[in-house]
Amino acid sequence: xxxxxxxxxxxxxxxxxxxxxxKLLDNAIxxxxxxxxxxxxxLPNFSQSAMDGYALHLAPNLKKYLxxxxxxxxxxxxxxxxxxEAVRIFTGAAIPSSANAVIMQEKTSVNGKSxxxxxxxPVGKNIRYAGEQIQKGALALGKGTLLTPAxxxxxASLGIETVEVYEKPTVALLITGNELIQRGQSLKHGQIxxxxxxxxxxxxRQTGFEPSIIQIVPDEYxxxxxxxxxxxxxxxxxxxxxxxxxxxxxxxxxxLLELQTEQIFYKIxxxxxxxxxxxxxxxxxxxxxxxNPASALSCYYQYVLTALKRAAGEDxxxxxxxxxxxxxxxxxxxxxxxxxxxxxxxQGVKILHKQSSAMLHSFAKADAMVFIPEEQMQTxxxxxxxxxxxx
Amino acid sequence: xxxxxxxxxxxxxxxxxxxxxxKLLDNAIxxxxxxxxxxxxxLPNFSQSAMDGYALHLAPNLKKYLxxxxxxxxxxxxxxxxxxEAVRIFTGAAIPSSANAVIMQEKTSVNGKSxxxxxxxPVGKNIRYAGEQIQKGALALGKGTLLTPAxxxxxASLGIETVEVYEKPTVALLITGNELIQRGQSLKHGQIxxxxxxxxxxxxRQTGFEPSIIQIVPDEYxxxxxxxxxxxxxxxxxxxxxxxxxxxxxxxxxxLLELQTEQIFYKIxxxxxxxxxxxxxxxxxxxxxxxNPASALSCYYQYVLTALKRAAGEDxxxxxxxxxxxxxxxxxxxxxxxxxxxxxxxQGVKILHKQSSAMLHSFAKADAMVFIPEEQMQTxxxxxxxxxxxx
Numbered sequence: 001x002x003x004x005x006x007x008x009x010x011x012x013x014x015x016x017x018x019x020x021x022x023k024l025l026d027n028a029i030x031x032x033x034x035x036x037x038x039x040x041x042x043l044p045n046f047s048q049s050a051m052d053g054y055a056l057h058l059a060p061n062l063k064k065y066l067x068x069x070x071x072x073x074x075x076x077x078x079x080x081x082x083x084x085e086a087v088r089i090f091t092g093a094a095i096p097s098s099a100n101a102v103i104m105q106e107k108t109s110v111n112g113k114s115x116x117x118x119x120x121x122p123v124g125k126n127i128r129y130a131g132e133q134i135q136k137g138a139l140a141l142g143k144g145t146l147l148t149p150a151x152x153x154x155x156a157s158l159g160i161e162t163v164e165v166y167e168k169p170t171v172a173l174l175i176t177g178n179e180l181i182q183r184g185q186s187l188k189h190g191q192i193x194x195x196x197x198x199x200x201x202x203x204x205r206q207t208g209f210e211p212s213i214i215q216i217v218p219d220e221y222x223x224x225x226x227x228x229x230x231x232x233x234x235x236x237x238x239x240x241x242x243x244x245x246x247x248x249x250x251x252x253x254x255x256l257l258e259l260q261t262e263q264i265f266y267k268i269x270x271x272x273x274x275x276x277x278x279x280x281x282x283x284x285x286x287x288x289x290x291x292n293p294a295s296a297l298s299c300y301y302q303y304v305l306t307a308l309k310r311a312a313g314e315d316x317x318x319x320x321x322x323x324x325x326x327x328x329x330x331x332x333x334x335x336x337x338x339x340x341x342x343x344x345x346x347q348g349v350k351i352l353h354k355q356s357s358a359m360l361h362s363f364a365k366a367d368a369m370v371f372i373p374e375e376q377m378q379t380x381x382x383x384x385x386x387x388x389x390x391x
Numbered sequence: 392x393x394x395x396x397x398x399x400x401x402x403x404x405x406x407x408x409x410x411x412x413x414k415l416l417d418n419a420i421x422x423x424x425x426x427x428x429x430x431x432x433x434l435p436n437f438s439q440s441a442m443d444g445y446a447l448h449l450a451p452n453l454k455k456y457l458x459x460x461x462x463x464x465x466x467x468x469x470x471x472x473x474x475x476e477a478v479r480i481f482t483g484a485a486i487p488s489s490a491n492a493v494i495m496q497e498k499t500s501v502n503g504k505s506x507x508x509x510x511x512x513p514v515g516k517n518i519r520y521a522g523e524q525i526q527k528g529a530l531a532l533g534k535g536t537l538l539t540p541a542x543x544x545x546x547a548s549l550g551i552e553t554v555e556v557y558e559k560p561t562v563a564l565l566i567t568g569n570e571l572i573q574r575g576q577s578l579k580h581g582q583i584x585x586x587x588x589x590x591x592x593x594x595x596r597q598t599g600f601e602p603s604i605i606q607i608v609p610d611e612y613x614x615x616x617x618x619x620x621x622x623x624x625x626x627x628x629x630x631x632x633x634x635x636x637x638x639x640x641x642x643x644x645x646x647l648l649e650l651q652t653e654q655i656f657y658k659i660x661x662x663x664x665x666x667x668x669x670x671x672x673x674x675x676x677x678x679x680x681x682x683n684p685a686s687a688l689s690c691y692y693q694y695v696l697t698a699l700k701r702a703a704g705e706d707x708x709x710x711x712x713x714x715x716x717x718x719x720x721x722x723x724x725x726x727x728x729x730x731x732x733x734x735x736x737x738q739g740v741k742i743l744h745k746q747s748s749a750m751l752h753s754f755a756k757a758d759a760m761v762f763i764p765e766e767q768m769q770t771x772x773x774x775x776x777x778x779x780x781x782x
Contacts, residue, residue: 025574029593043750046580050749052636074570074610076580091636092570094581133750141755148781149691150599152420152753153590153684157751161574177466179483183416183552189437189467190485197654199544202420219465245443245482263488272492293544300540320694320735320780322713344711356440357502359434359524360548363541364532389780390539 001274003374004283004302004337010265010278016311017236017283019167025155026146026263030208031165039140039158039381042131047095050126051371054108055089055099058123063210065115073098086115095127102126134158142316146290150364166313169236172229173200173211176243176252177220177291178299196241196289196296199360203300207391209308215296217243232259232284236311239304252288253277261286269374272298272357278331292357298339300391301369320389324348330372330379336372341366342387349387366390392658394765395728398669401656402694407673407702408627419538421599423704423771430531430549433522439514441517441761443463444490445499445506446480446490447471449514462487477506486518493517507641521703525549529560531616535706557704560627564591564602565618567634567643568682569610587680587687588633594691598782600699608634608643617647623675627702633682635668635733643679653675660765662727663748664690670776676697683748689730692760692781708772711780721770723761728765733778740778 002010014036020034049055056065065086069079073092079099081087089095100123107118123303136141140158141151147165155163180194182185197214204211212235217224222252224243230239242254244266256263268276272295277288287304289296300318308316325348332338341352341362351370352362371386379385393401411425436475440446447456456477460470463740465484472478472489477572480486480493491514498509522599531544531549538556546554559758571576571585588605595602603626608615610724615634622629634643647654652670659667668679678695692710700708716739723729732753742761743753762777763770 004621026589026592029596041578045578071581073568074581078580092583094566128747128749133745133747133752140752145755147593148755149590150688150751150757151683152593152754153688154751155585156574156586158673159574159584163406166648167628170528177483183547183550185438186609187550189469190462190465191467192483193543193550195547198417198502199540201417202540202543203537206418208568252538252671255637278656290546293548294541297541305470320711322715324713354524358521358539360545361524363535364539364545 001269001281002265002269004270004371007265007268007278007303009210009308011306011310012311014307014310016169016307018309018311018313020164021193022162023163025152025160025163026161028165029149029152031147033141033143033145033147033163033315034166036143036157037134037140037163038280039134040160041158042136043133043157044128044130047127047130049089049091049093049095049102050128051102051104052090052128053102053104054086054330055081056086056101056103057083057098057122058101058120059083060119063117066132067110067113067115070219078345093329100124100127107182133302144313146314147384150353152325168209169311171204171209171237172195172231172233172235172237173214174205174217174231174240175215176219176224176240180216195360196293199240199293199297200241200300203297207305207308208312214218219251221255224251225258228252228255228286232261232281232286234358236284237308238284238286239298240286242289244288244290245275248346255288256288259340269336270310271338273302274336276303278303290357293360294341294363296358297363299337299358301388302339320391322387322389324387325382326351326370326379326385327381329381332372332377332379335374338372340370340372342368342370344368344387348382349385393656394764395659398656398659399697402669402697402701405698405701407676407698407705409558409702411555412558413553413555416543416551416554418542419554419556419663420540420755422538422559423555424532424536424538424554425533425704426555426721428531428546428551428554430525430527430529431551432549433527434524435519435521438521439519440480440482440486440493441519442493442495443481444493444495444517445477446472446486446659447477447492447494447512448474448489449492449511450474453554454508454511456507456508458501458504468594478711485588491515491518491582537703537705539660560699560702561625562600562602562628562630562699563622563626563632564595564605565608565622566586566606567608567610567615567632571607572679586751587682587684590684590688591632591691592631594688598696598699599703610642612642615642616649619646619677620650623652623672623677627675628699629675629677631677631679632687633680635679635681647677647679655778659675660727662725662729662743664693664730665727669694672694681748685732685754686748686750688751688754689760692779693730710782713778713780715778717742717761717770717776718772720740720772723763723768723770726765729763731761731763733759733761734777735759739773740776
């Protein structure tokens with residue numbers, strides 16, 4: 001049994017197997033760069049106007065200019081201005097090389113070709129100089145950068161069409177428990193509807209992954225073992241729900257052992273989710289999650305997601321974490337760390353009722369999890385607590 | 392010209408046109424319920440064991456019990472226990488109706504059929520009683536609930552197969568600017584690579600929407616007008632990038648006017664993104680965003696996304712907002728409100744360099760935006776600022 005910080009440190013220190021793939025930039029959102037990208041051109045590629053107005057060849061103390069031409073955005077025109085001359089210009093249009101300032105049109109009055117300035121702008125005013133954003137050949141975005149919409153836009157503006165990124169890891173989802181019945185059938189006494197498969201598939205999709213297979217594992221030792229072996233050979237990650245506890249019919253642990261899966265850790269001093277197993281076989285990793293739905297989802301957010309994101313190239317991934325005042329005192333029972341379903345409020349954060357690991361009702365209303373460390377038995381109203389924001 | 396809070400209030404007060412659709416629960420992640428859902432069964436549907444251990448029919452002061460049977464998870468067995476008798480039981484298995492407590496196996500010793508307890512558990516210990524999570528017929532999740540993984544899991548555990556949700560609105564993306572060149576072609580002087588299309592498509596996808604069309608608008612008035620008309624008739628939202636400024640070649644504003652689009656507002660006292668236009672024609676809405684990429688993306692996160700989410704049923708959507716201490720003093724120039732690209736740090740939040748609305752480089756490294764209100768000219772080191780977390 002290890003502590004929460006120990007479990008997190010272990011996951012953060014593993015070098016997960018990664019594959020790279022070339023993708024069209026437009027299909028690379030939320031992927032991570034596997035190479036540095038250097039700017040193939042400078043940005044802007046030419047000195048451009050930041051305003052709709054007039055480009056000027058400034059003459060000392062002069063307020064009246066002669067408008068000799070016009071440069072639209074996209075035009076390759078480069079009219080030659082003498083001192084005291086101006087051209088009509090638009091946002092994004094190329095500044096004539098002989099102009100040295102732009103005045104916005106709202107600060108001028110025009111009469112035919114005669115332009116009168118409200119004030120004399122300084123040299124360089126409203127000009128975005130060539131190379132001001134980035135020089136040709138400079139590092140544009142480094143290996144390991146997550147491609148957000150802004151990063152995609154930035155690379156697009158450099159003319160980049162394809163990028164090399166880390167592939168998302170492949171994931172198999174195995175669900176155990178012979179009390180589980182598929183929806184649509186009627187329940188007999190002692191049976192419940194299977195829900196962890198749908199829940200974990202939702203969690204994977206919501207966080208950028210797609211399970212390639214979701215399979216109900218029959219409660220028989222030999223079949224459990226065969227299925228685990230097949231999926232560990234075919235996938236980067238196998239997530240198992242249930243079957244890892246001490247019960248006589250929990251076959252997953254025994255099967256993983258016999259398949260010579262290396263145990264990285266088993267059991268974390270936390271509530272919910274104590275009996276979580278994390279192991280490795282070759283380049284594949286297996287998380288065996290508790291069968292209680294709230295425990296399974298809590299373990300997904302706190303551990304599995306970090307491993308998947310790291311495998312996808314996000315070295316520094318963690319759920320967004322903030323410290324907020326607790327709305328109402330919380331007395332922790334027992335000496336495990338607690339992850340509590342919670343909701344952000346205007347004043348801070350509120351721990352929700354009904355924290356049982358078997359219950360999803362409060363989780364369905366939560367947008368955050370509050371972390372209470374092992375040693376902290378009493379947390380007072382208004383005390384700052386660590387809050388993980390749910391995706 | 393209106394203020395930032397005024398613009399946000401207007402968007403938050405509009406009743407966007409919504410359509411509902413039936414979806415399989417497994418395909419409904421990140422959709423919003425359009426009806427209340429009442430529990431078709433109670434949860435748990437039978438009293439069940441919360442532990443692997445022994446179900447007891449307690450007898451006063453007794454520590455030795457006779458094990459008469461076993462109940463596995465999923466079994467419909469209901470053995471009858473006399474006082475002083477026990478059955479082996481597993482997590483999730485149905486508690487025999489004559490048992491009144493469960494003791495976890497770690498707190499017992501067993502010799503054949505003789506069970507010795509380490510302590511005498513109170514009545515109800517380790518039993519999840521039928522209906523304890525929710526009663527049959529009670530409100531499970533209300534209209535307007537966002538279907539998170541936990542909500543999906545909860546509905547799945549109730550046996551629900553399909554849900555009625557709000558459809559995501561349809562979106563057309565129109566890009567203007569005759570300085571824009573498609574990637575793969577070589578740039579002439581004065582031309583730049585089109586990037587707002589890729590950036591906004593990424594932003595839409597990252598936040599749960601999919602543009603049905605992305606089209607470059609030729610810089611001709613008549614074609615601009617025709618395209619706007621066609622797309623306003625075919626979509627719930629039309630996002631236009633560029634063409635709404637005061638330049639003589641900005642046709643979008645003129646075309647929208649002639650198409651009798653109702654102006655809801657035009658221009659917000661903010662930087663970046665001042666010249667944003669928001670209008671309505673019939674049930675369709677149009678956002679004309681500034682052509683500068685950082686301005687366009689800032690407006691997307693601050694305004695467009697809220698409108699799209701509200702149209703998709705999320706009445707109370709906003710970007711996650713927190714207050715954090717500013718790492719280094721910020722002096723605001725001018726009297727507009729500022730949205731600043733920023734990064735969360737261990738100590739608070741840091742405003743990034745190069746805030747120009749034409750530059751995406753700093754946005755590509757940002758994970759948050761800091762909001763500085765109009766009237767706040769100086770913000771001190773350590774002062775709390777409003778921080779919007781980027782999706």
